[in-house]
Amino acid sequence: MSSQANDLVAPWMSEDVVLLQNSVRRVLVNEFLPHRERWDEEGIVDRAAWLKAGEYGLLCPSLPEEFGGGGGNKAHDAMLAQEVERAGLGGGFGVGIGTHCMVAHYILAYATDEKRAEWLPRMASGELIGAVAMTEPGTGSDLQGICTKAEKVPGGYKVSGQKIFISNGQNADLIVTVCRTGEAGSKGLSLLVVEAGSAGFKKGRNLEKIGLPAQDTSELFFDEVFVPDCNLLGGVEGQGFGQLMTQLVWERMLCTLGAVVSMELAVQHTTEYVRARKVFGKTVMDFQNTQFKLAECATKARVARVFADQQMQQFLDGTLDNTHSAMAKWWTTDTQFQVLDECLQLHGGYGYMTEYPIARLWRDARVLRIWAGTNEIMKVIIARSL
Ligand SMILES: Cc1cc2nc3c(=O)[nH]c(=O)nc-3n(C[C@H](O)[C@H](O)[C@H](O)COP(=O)(O)OP(=O)(O)OC[C@H]3O[C@@H](n4cnc5c(N)ncnc54)[C@H](O)[C@@H]3O)c2cc1C
Incomplete structure (x- = not known):
């Protein structure tokens, strides 16, 4: 095999990605790896680590600078994901920040200007943590079978249902939730951002798993949770799928x-x-x-x-x-x-x-x-x- 040093630089990495890679590797090993065992025991990556990750620019380097991100692209995110795995942090920390960054991109792509300005800088700093909630006890592979219902009410929706196996479930503040707003099948699905403090929203157990001990994976419960119209991603129902x-x-x-x-x-x-x-x-x-x-x-x-x-x-x-x-x-x-x-x-x-x-x-x-x-x-x- 070629030397390990050569293997670390992929053809899709630009010069600035390679430069950043070196500092990311140092930070991960010096600042985060020492906490891995504690996170494994506690079953969660603590909020202080999320805030520190925000300070070091590890929470979504591809977010535009105007939203507090690194101003990079997906090559920066991919490099980060690889380095997290190489540092031995892929299990809990890596899944957490990967999921969080995905949520930031849902918001960047589909939220209103106002919501992007409100949420994204706080996601980049680690103050707000994101999760994506698709899977339900009755349906995982068949997303068209989703039952969590978002009923239209004046000014927003009332969301009722249950999700399971949600990564970042215990830590999450913003949950991109797949809901049924219309007909059966894929055309009736929409994505609503549920804020964790909302009345009627409850986090269930931190589930015990075979692996990924530091990754908080949870059930989530929605009992007529009011979600304002402005939290509907894309602004029009039926675009979720x-x-x-x-x-x-x-x-x-x-x-x-x-x-x-x-x-x-x-x-x-x-x-x-x-x-x-x-x-x-x-x-x-x-x-x-x-x-x-x-x-x-x-x-x-x-x-x-x-x-x-x-x-x-x-x-x-x-x-x-x-x-x-x-x-x-x-x-x-x-x-x-x-x-x-x-x-x-x-x-x-x-x-x-x-x-x-x-x-x-x-x-x-x-x-x-x-x-x-x-x-x-x-x-x-x-x-x-x-
Ligand atoms: C640790 C962990 C973290 C997760 N994080 C998240 C998260 O953050 N957000 C989220 O929404 N979900 C999350 N999931 C859920 C995950 O995406 C689902 O478990 C997965 O999609 C499978 O769904 P299921 O468990 O309902 O299995 P099922 O859909 O019940 O599948 C059971 C079996 O049937 C097979 N099967 C199903 N349909 C077909 C078919 N058409 N043809 C052939 N075989 C088929 C499947 O491949 C599987 O082998 C997580 C799961 C785990 C374990």
Whole structure:
């Protein structure tokens, strides 16, 4: 493989992204990584860390400067996502800020000028935290089955229903909520921004998960919550499904990039481990089985890297379509799990101990095949285009 230093600079990164990458890496390791264990134990990234992330410009570098953002583009966001994963912070902190930044982009793209000016600077500073609430107990993959209802009343809507598995659910202040404002199916869906302090809105449990211990994932309850007209994204009912589909391409891109970095890390950690570990008088690396397995893993990571970088360039050029983003999401996250599992096996029992990086990578990777549209749904999307 080429040197790690070369691997860190992707073809889609401009000079300013590379410069920023170096300082981001330092900040993550010095200021945030030391808190990881505490966040894991507490099941949440604390508000002070969010405010600090805002101070360092880590909460959506692609937001325009007039809204307190970094004035960059999606290459800056992608670099940040990769560095967060490389620093070992992908699990809780990374998912949190990735989701938050997605919400900022929903608001930037679809909110009124007044709401953008009110919310975005406070999102960039970490004062307001965002979440996206699509999934319900009765429907996840089939978004057209969403039941949470927004009933029209003078001056706004009354929202009633329940959401589940919502990332940033405990911390969230602004929740982009998928609601039914009209007919059955996708045409009757709209996105309403629910403010966490509203009467009738309640956060449920912080759900216990297999992985991502520091990521707060919650149920949310809506009991006739009044949401003013100005919080309807896009200003016209029935646009929710289209808005979701547009923004979901980015969410899948984040899954793809995260999967690739995780594979690269796994190969790196495992190579170091098997070179040092002695069994039957030789290193684990001396077994041809180990060499072949690692050769396969390194190849899969490299193919995935090339695919992901190509996708990222297409995203920046505005040519990445739904079908190809679905291809990348399912393939890289399925391949990631194969690679991580092989790498864990090469660690023997140590691979099962959470103090070893491979254990964390393996545990936190599982969800990537499920969220942002399951990998089966990705194949449904691809098959439709054939
Ligand atoms: C940790 C975590 C964080 C999450 N964060 C968020 C969040 O922030 N916001 C949010 O809205 N949601 C979030 N989700 C929810 C996630 O997006 C859903 O779990 C996912 O979309 C799947 O929906 P479901 O769980 O209802 O599964 P189901 O839709 O019930 O699917 C069950 C199984 O059936 C398969 N299946 C379904 N339809 C088809 C089909 N047509 N063809 C073949 N197979 C099919 C699925 O692939 C899956 O294997 C999160 C989930 C997790 C685990």
